[in-house]
Amino acid sequence: MLIYTHTLPIPPLPSLHYLPPTGRVEDMMKRSYAEDETTRHEVDRKQTLKQLEEDFRSLQRLDCPVCDQDLDHYYTACSRIQHLRTQMQAYLLTHPSALKALSPGRVVTLFTSTYGHSLAVVLSQQTAKSARTFTVLMLCNSGDEWAERATSIVGDSAKRDILTPYKALTGLFAPDGEVKHTVVTVEGLLIYNITEEVVDVERKKIVDDYNNRQIPRFRGSLPGQACMKATQALLRLTEAFPAGLPALCPVRQLRVMDMGFVQLRDERERLESTMDCYTCVRCPDFEAHFGMARKKAELHKKQGNLKFMLSEESLQLLPEYNQRIEVLRTLMFLNRQNVIQLKGCVACEIHSHEVLLTELLFTNIFGHFEPPEIAALLSCVIFQQNKCSEPNLTEKLQKGQKMIEETATRIALCEREHGIDVSVEDTLRELKFGLVEVVYEWACGMEFLEITKLTDVSEGIIVRCIQRLDETCRDVRKAAKVIGDTALYQKMQTCSTLIKRDIVFAASLYTI
Numbered sequence: 001m002l003i004y005t006h007t008l009p010i011p012p013l014p015s016l017h018y019l020p021p022t023g024r025v026e027d028m029m030k031r032s033y034a035e036d037e038t039t040r041h042e043v044d045r046k047q048t049l050k051q052l053e054e055d056f057r058s059l060q061r062l063d064c065p066v067c068d069q070d071l072d073h074y075y076t077a078c079s080r081i082q083h084l085r086t087q088m089q090a091y092l093l094t095h096p097s098a099l100k101a102l103s104p105g106r107v108v109t110l111f112t113s114t115y116g117h118s119l120a121v122v123l124s125q126q127t128a129k130s131a132r133t134f135t136v137l138m139l140c141n142s143g144d145e146w147a148e149r150a151t152s153i154v155g156d157s158a159k160r161d162i163l164t165p166y167k168a169l170t171g172l173f174a175p176d177g178e179v180k181h182t183v184v185t186v187e188g189l190l191i192y193n194i195t196e197e198v199v200d201v202e203r204k205k206i207v208d209d210y211n212n213r214q215i216p217r218f219r220g221s222l223p224g225q226a227c228m229k230a231t232q233a234l235l236r237l238t239e240a241f242p243a244g245l246p247a248l249c250p251v252r253q254l255r256v257m258d259m260g261f262v263q264l265r266d267e268r269e270r271l272e273s274t275m276d277c278y279t280c281v282r283c284p285d286f287e288a289h290f291g292m293a294r295k296k297a298e299l300h301k302k303q304g305n306l307k308f309m310l311s312e313e314s315l316q317l318l319p320e321y322n323q324r325i326e327v328l329r330t331l332m333f334l335n336r337q338n339v340i341q342l343k344g345c346v347a348c349e350i351h352s353h354e355v356l357l358t359e360l361l362f363t364n365i366f367g368h369f370e371p372p373e374i375a376a377l378l379s380c381v382i383f384q385q386n387k388c389s390e391p392n393l394t395e396k397l398q399k400g401q402k403m404i405e406e407t408a409t410r411i412a413l414c415e416r417e418h419g420i421d422v423s424v425e426d427t428l429r430e431l432k433f434g435l436v437e438v439v440y441e442w443a444c445g446m447e448f449l450e451i452t453k454l455t456d457v458s459e460g461i462i463v464r465c466i467q468r469l470d471e472t473c474r475d476v477r478k479a480a481k482v483i484g485d486t487a488l489y490q491k492m493q494t495c496s497t498l499i500k501r502d503i504v505f506a507a508s509l510y511t512i
Contacts, residue, residue, distance in 0.1 A: 025321060029315045034316050035315060045306050048306060049310070052299055052306065053303065056299045056300070060292065062292055062293070066279055066283040067285075067293075070278050070279055071280040073278070074278045077166070078166045081166055088250075088265060089189045090189070091256075091258070091260075091264075092256065095254065098256070099132075101194055101248060101254060104123055105199055105200060106122045106194065106195075107195045107237060107245065108120055108134075108191050108193070108194055109192040109195060109247070110190050112190065117171070118173035119234050119238055120136035120137060121138075122136055123135045123136060123206060123207060133185050133186065133187055137201075137206060137210075137230050138182060138184065138234070139174070139175050139180070140175065141175050142175075142176075142178050144182060163297075165287070171242055171243060171244070172238050172243070172245075174238050179231060179235055182210075193247035194247060196253075199234075201230050205224060205227075206224075209224035209226060210223075250265065319419075320420065323418045323419045325338070327418050330417075331359070331411070331414060342482075342483070343358055345482055349475055349478040349479045350472075350476070351475055352382075353381040357476060359411060360407055361488070362483075365403050365404070365407070366488055367487065367488065369400055372495075372498060373396060373440065374492070375439055375473065375499055376443065377397065379433075380436065381472065382468045382472060383433075385432065385434060388455055389456045391436050391454070397436055397437075397440065401433055405431065412424045434455065434457065435457060435462065439469065442466060443495070463503075470500055476492050477489055
């Protein structure tokens with residue numbers, strides 16, 4: 001059972017039930033070990049934030065009558081399109097149909113930092129730690145065919161994260177002069193689309209031939225037949241479809257039926273259809289002005305991230321704390337203004353399984369049982385041994401066990417409803433009913449030697465359990481006093497009297 005004591009501050013007086021203005025839970029979280037990393041860098045982050053604010057104020061103001069109209073909206077649309085495209089590609093790269101389509105020989109359209117939209121043929125695919133990658137053969141200009149140029153052609157991750165103006169697929173890259181090719185490994189996010197074309201390739205021969213020609217003494221060698229065949233196939237397709245090859249439809253042909261993906265695609269297509277309507281794209285200095293807007297947006301984003309890291313919202317434990325507060329509100333321990341209600345005051349009197357025991361008190365479950373039975377049932381929150389012999393319970397005790405389990409289940413379901421990661425099974429496993437029979441017989445007056453024969457639990461654990469049970473009985477007695485339930489108060493006093501006797505409470509090695 002999850003513990004909620006830290007979310008219920010004990011009020012100094014019954015009439016003062018508001019959360020105290022000082023000593024807030026958020027302040028305690030900041031001093032916890034979980035937030036040590038955040039606290040350690042707080043000074044540096046404040047200095048960085050101050051520098052960013054100065055940089056933001058020193059930015060050159062955009063003074064362009066054309067771009068002033070809608071450049072900010074255009075930048076936002078470009079950012080959204082890039083985000084949607086990344087989400088769609090990430091989803092496709094996990095879909096079986098798309099991965100099957102990206103088998104060796106499939107022609108794809110890449111979007112690279114050097115050549116823009118260009119055709120490539122898939123040779124193989126690999127699964128890396130962070131992303132799925134593909135080895136492809138693509139056309140390139142003379143001088144770019146060597147392996148050391150591959151990074152500049154594809155562009156590193158940092159460059160790909162830089163937002164650029166939207167470019168529709170209006171034309172494919174065609175080499176200038178002599179046709180060359182290169183073999184590069186690209187991330188799946190660089191694949192702009194999967195075309196309908198498939199060419200026959202001998203992937204092993206292509207890779208081996210290309211790798212051999214990377215050796216300095218073989219750089220003058222002519223490409224092998226397999227490489228030339230694939231290169232000529234890509235060149236023919238580029239010349240036949242200069243505006244771009246038809247792409248496979250993710251929904252109709254790749255059978256991606258996920259509604260979330262379809263919504264992403266529809267939103268992206270809607271945004272792309274409006275990109276030519278912006279006035280700013282007609283500005284002669286559009287590229288420079290877009291760069292200024294990008295710098296402004298990047299500074300603003302960094303400022304927002306730092307402000308978030310310096311705020312209480314970044315505390316790791318805060319979401320769980322808020323979830324527990326919502327649970328307490330639902331169970332009426334707190335009201336919507338975080339004012340502690342009667343249930344909350346009762347829970348403050350209990351030191352273990354306070355939510356469960358408070359719910360049991362307010363549903364008057366203990367009112368149906370006699371003091372020995374109450375003491376026996378309360379042992380389920382004290383006893384902790386996982387494996388022991390099965391107790392032989394009376395029909396009434398079995399009924400009490402069922403009522404406690406139903407209450408615990410209701411609390412666990414409420415916690416799950418508010419996002420707390422807890423299962424009903426784990427919650428019920430925390431309630432151990434292995435000593436219910438032992439405690440019941442002890443409270444009824446049976447000798448200690450006799451009760452040890454009722455279970456395989458060791459004598460020391462029995463003694464310790466009954467001693468701690470007396471503490472729980474005192475807590476419940478105090479809670480009954482807060483409620484004003486005199487009958488339960490008397491029963492709990494009787495419980496303590498019945499179990500607090502003989503060898504169990506005598507000074508011994510068990511209690512040291």
